[in-house]
C-alpha cells in the first residue's frame with residue numbers, strides 16, 4: 121500500500137495523518153507546543169517548536185503504523201493562517217512568530233485603512249484586521265526597528281515549516297490571501313500595497329498553488345522525520361482552505377463549520393464576484409481558481425480550553441463535559457460571550473472581552489461549561505445569519521475541528537444553526553485536506569473533487585430538534601444584544617488589563 125501524509129500545523133498542536141489510497145486514516149500522531157502571551161492581546165510561538173514537534177510526530181506516525189517509510193509517496197501541509205515569521209538572509213527567524221490571534225496591531229490597521237483607502241477592499245478583498253500579517257510587519261517595523269532591520273523576508277507558519285523540510289522558499293495563494301498584501305482575484309502580490317508601505321518585492325516569497333509540487337524532503341529532514349528523500353512535497357494551504365478541502369467543500373452551496381482554537385463558518389465561492397463589503401473574510405481556496413468567504417470567532421475552542429485550564433485543570437474535555445447534557449438548553453439563563461481575546465466577526469473589536477451574564481446561585485460548573493459551548497455556537501451563528509442575509513442558503517453544514525469530537529456540541533450546532541450538521545469519520549479536516557493535496561499531486565486522482573469522493577467520509581447527520589431550536593432562536597436575540605451592552609464597559613476596562 122502507498123500512503124500520503126497530511127500535516128496540520130495548528131495553534132494548539134501539530135497533527136499528522138497517514139492516509140492510504142483508499143482514503144482510510146491509518147495512523148495519527150500529534151505534538152503540542154506552547155503559546156506565549158507576554159502581554160494582554162499578545163500571542164506568539166517559537167517556530168523551532170513547530171519544526172521539532174512535526175519531526176517527532178512524523179517519527180511516531182511511521183513507527184505506530186509499522187510501515188516502510190519508502191511507502192510514503194507524498195506529504196503536504198495545512199497551517200494556522202496569518203502568523204508572521206520574519207527571516208534574516210540565512211533564513212533564521214529574527215524573533216518569535218506573531219500569531220493570528222495576537223491583537224496588538226490596532227493602530228497599524230488604522231494606518232493601513234488611511235493609506236490604502238478603497239484599494240484595501242478592492243485589491244485585498246478584506247478589511248484591515250489585527251490578526252492579518254501586514255499589520256504585524258508594520259508593528260515590528262515601528263516598535264522593534266533593530267529586529268526589523270535584520271529581516272530580509274517573511275513566511276507564514278506552514279511555509280516556514282516546509283522551508284525547513286525542503287530548503288525551498290514558497291508561499292501558497294490560499295495562505296498569502298491572509299497577509300493583506302495579495303491581489304486576491306489577480307493571484308499576485310499587490311504592487312500597490314507593497315509600495316504604499318515600502319516593502320520590497322524581495323520580502324515576499326514566490327507564489328504557488330496549494331497543490332504545487334515544491335520538491336522533495338532534504339536529507340536532513342529525512343533524517344529528522346524518519347521519512348525518505350524520495351517523498352514528494354506539495355505546497356499545502358491555509359488551515360481553513362485545507363479544512364474546506366478535507367470536508368468536501370469543493371462546489372457552490374456547501375458550508376463548513378470549524379471549531380478549532382478559532383471558529384470558522386465558511387462558504388464556497390466559485391469566483392471572486394461576490395461582494396460582502398468586507399463584513400466577512402474573502403480568500404483564495406486551496407482548489408485552483410476557487411475562493412471562499414468566512415466569518416471568524418477568534419476564541420471558539422480556545423474559550424473552552426481556557427475554561428478547562430482555569431476551572432477543570434487536569435481533566436479531559438469528556439470528563440469536564442460530563443453532566444452538561446443534563447443542563448437544559450439555555451443553561452438556565454446563563455449566557456457567555458466568547459470575546460476573551462477580542463473578536464473579528466461580526467464585531468471587529470480587539471478591545472472587547474468576554475462576559476458571563478445571568479449568574480444565579482443555583483448554577484453549577486456544568487451550567488458554566490454549557491454556557492461556554494452555547495456562547496461559542498451563538499457567535500458562529502452570527503456568521504451564518506450574515507451569510508443567510510446575503511442570500512446564501514445554509515441548510516447543511518459539515519462540522520470539523522476539535523469541537524466536532526463532542527456529539528452534544530454537534531447536536532447543539534444543529535439546533536442553534538437550524539441546519540443539518542454532518543460529522544466526518546475523522547474530524548481532522550485540515551490534515552485530511554493536506555493529505556488530499558498530496559494524493560492529487562502524486563497522481564492518485566485527477567482532481568480534488570475525485571479525491572474527495574474517496575477520502576471525505578461522512579459519519580452522522582445531526583438534525584435540528586424543533587423545540588430546542590425555537591428556544592435557542594429566542595435566546596440568540598438576547599445573545600446579540602450582549603456585544604452592544606458590554607462594549608463600553610470593556611473598552612473602559614482596557615486600561616486596567618496590563
Ligand SMILES: Nc1ncnc2c1ncn2[C@@H]1O[C@H](COP(=O)(O)OP(=O)(O)O)[C@@H](O)[C@H]1O
Pocket residue numbers: 130131132133379380381382420421422423424425437438521522523524525526529
Ligand atoms: N473531546 C472534546 N470535546 C469538546 N471539545 C473539544 C474536545 N477536544 C478538543 N476540543 C476543542 O477543540 C479545540 C482544539 O481543536 P483543534 O481543531 O485541534 O485546534 P487547532 O487546529 O487550533 O490546534 C480545543 O481548544 C477544544 O475547545
Ligand SMILES: O=C(CO)[C@@H](O)[C@H](O)COP(=O)(O)O
Pocket residue numbers: 130131132199200201202220221251298359360380381382383384401416
Ligand atoms: O485566523 C484564522 C483565520 O483567519 C484562524 O482560523 C487561524 O487560521 C487559526 O486556525 P485554528 O488553529 O483555529 O485552526
